[in-house]
Amino acid sequence: MRSDEQMEAMEAGEDSAVVRALKTGATPAPEFRARFKQSFLSEAESDARRRKAYKLSILGLPRFYINLAAVGAAAALVLTALTYSVWFRPAHTLKTAEELRQSVAVTEQADSEPHNMLLGPRSGARGFAPDAGDIADAVYVECSTPLTDEVQGTLELIAVEAGGAVECAGAGGSAGEAQAIVLTVPSDVLDHVIGRLGQVIGTAKVSQPVHLNSKQVTVYITFSPD
Amino acid sequence: MYSDASDEQLIQLHLSGDPRGMEAIYERYFDRIYRLAYSKLRSTEDAEDVTSAIFLKLCRSLDSFRGEAKFSTWIYTVANNAVMDSIRRRRPNVSLDADLRVDGGDSVPREIEDEAPGPEDHVADADFARYVYSKLDALPPGQRSVIELRYFMELSYQQIADQLGVELGTVKSRLNRAIAALRSLVSTAEEVKASAFR
Numbered sequence: 369m370r371s372d373e374q375m376e377a378m379e380a381g382e383d384s385a386v387v388r389a390l391k392t393g394a395t396p397a398p399e400f401r402a403r404f405k406q407s408f409l410s411e412a413e414s415d416a417r418r419r420k421a422y423k424l425s426i427l428g429l430p431r432f433y434i435n436l437a438a439v440g441a442a443a444a445l446v447l448t449a450l451t452y453s454v455w456f457r458p459a460h461t462l463k464t465a466e467e468l469r470q471s472v473a474v475t476e477q478a479d480s481e482p483h484n485m486l487l488g489p490r491s492g493a494r495g496f497a498p499d500a501g502d503i504a505d506a507v508y509v510e511c512s513t514p515l516t517d518e519v520q521g522t523l524e525l526i527a528v529e530a531g532g533a534v535e536c537a538g539a540g541g542s543a544g545e546a547q548a549i550v551l552t553v554p555s556d557v558l559d560h561v562i563g564r565l566g567q568v569i570g571t572a573k574v575s576q577p578v579h580l581n582s583k584q585v586t587v588y589i590t591f592s593p594d
Numbered sequence: 595m596y597s598d599a600s601d602e603q604l605i606q607l608h609l610s611g612d613p614r615g616m617e618a619i620y621e622r623y624f625d626r627i628y629r630l631a632y633s634k635l636r637s638t639e640d641a642e643d644v645t646s647a648i649f650l651k652l653c654r655s656l657d658s659f660r661g662e663a664k665f666s667t668w669i670y671t672v673a674n675n676a677v678m679d680s681i682r683r684r685r686p687n688v689s690l691d692a693d694l695r696v697d698g699g700d701s702v703p704r705e706i707e708d709e710a711p712g713p714e715d716h717v718a719d720a721d722f723a724r725y726v727y728s729k730l731d732a733l734p735p736g737q738r739s740v741i742e743l744r745y746f747m748e749l750s751y752q753q754i755a756d757q758l759g760v761e762l763g764t765v766k767s768r769l770n771r772a773i774a775a776l777r778s779l780v781s782t783a784e785e786v787k788a789s790a791f792r
Contacts, residue, residue, distance in 0.1 A: 375769070386726055389725075389726040390726060390746075391745050393723020393726060393727055394632035394633065396624065396628040404646055407646075407650070409613065411650055411653055412608065412613045412616035412617065413613040415613075415653035415656075416611050416612060416613040417611065419609055420610070420611025
């Protein structure tokens with residue numbers, strides 16, 4: 369590579385006339401240069417004024433606020449895009465006739481059931497016991513014998529032995545009016561309690577326990593003498 | 595006043611509303627742009643017209659100068675485009691190779707008079723310079739670009755290398771070849787003329 373010194377020597381040597389001609393050969397006439405300078409400076413001043421005015425104000429507002437508004441608008445757009453699903457949820461659609469009929473049927477069925485019964489598996493509960501609220505493991509027992517005071521006393525005894533409690537679910541609370549008895553016993557003695565019920569009152573049908581993993585089990589006994 | 599300021603600083607000065615920035619740009623570049631225009635147009639009037647047009651549009655064109663390239667590079671490109679536009683506008687549609695039609699329908703070969711000054715006109719430096727300028731067209735485009743950037747636009751070797759996208763050594767060798775070629779062209783013409791006088 370040629371050094372700068374070599375290049376300078378070339379420009380100053382035998383080629384100097386050519387180089388000098390190139391450098392200085394074409395020079396604008398001084399009159400033209402001076403005359404045009406006035407026109408150019410006038411144009412430059414006008415342009416500079418326009419730019420200064422633009423910088424200071426748009427619609428009477430300082431540029432800073434214009435930029436601030438632009439940044440704010442951009443940020444709002446980004447936020448709107450990010451939270452679109454929250455602010456613009458689709459509206460609920462009208463139910464079809466079939467869905468409406470099913471919904472009414474479910475509501476009517478729920479209304480027809482005794483409201484003071486403890487919730488069982490038909491409540492539609494989901495989840496595990498500690499978080500299942502008032503929902504406990506449940507066993508449904510159907511008896512073919514009538515509910516008498518003697519039977520109720522025996523059931524209370526079984527409940528006490530198991531460390532649980534008994535409750536009449538009938539209209540009046542007494543054995544004569546009750547149609548159902550609810551025992552609440554610890555889950556670890558459930559098998560023992562079911563066995564004792566079979567011995568004492570002759571159970572006709574025992575449903576499989578619905579496990580919600582709770583410590584207490586609700587034994588729902590219905591009496592339907594034939 | 596702003597002789598030490600860079601081109602970009604002067605542009606910023608103008609953009610901030612101070613016209614003195616553009617005045618300094620004018621002082622710095624007017625002669626360079628004129629030389630570039632004259633080297634291609636080889637007419638004082640045309641060179642003045644094009645130079646005026648370039649500078650009058652310069653302020654408004656600054657919006658297209660984004661600072662990605664150096665200002666000297668940008669204005670060189672702007673000036674080159676303006677000169678080429680001017681050449682296209684003034685170029686006649688008649689081919690210079692076509693024969694001339696004379697009265698009676700006969701045609702005669704066109705004899706084109708070279709208006710460039712010959713070696714015999716080298717009485718003054720200005721004439722010699724114009725003669726050298728007239729020989730620039732004989733150079734390959736790569737060598738001519740280096741001449742323009744170095745002696746008309748007054749760029750450094752490194753700036754030329756950056757502008758053309760070539761190595762620094764390539765710039766120097768091209769410039770050396772270009773000067774040698776110009777010297778050879780001038781010498782040959784002088785010898786031809788001298789032999790004609792013998």
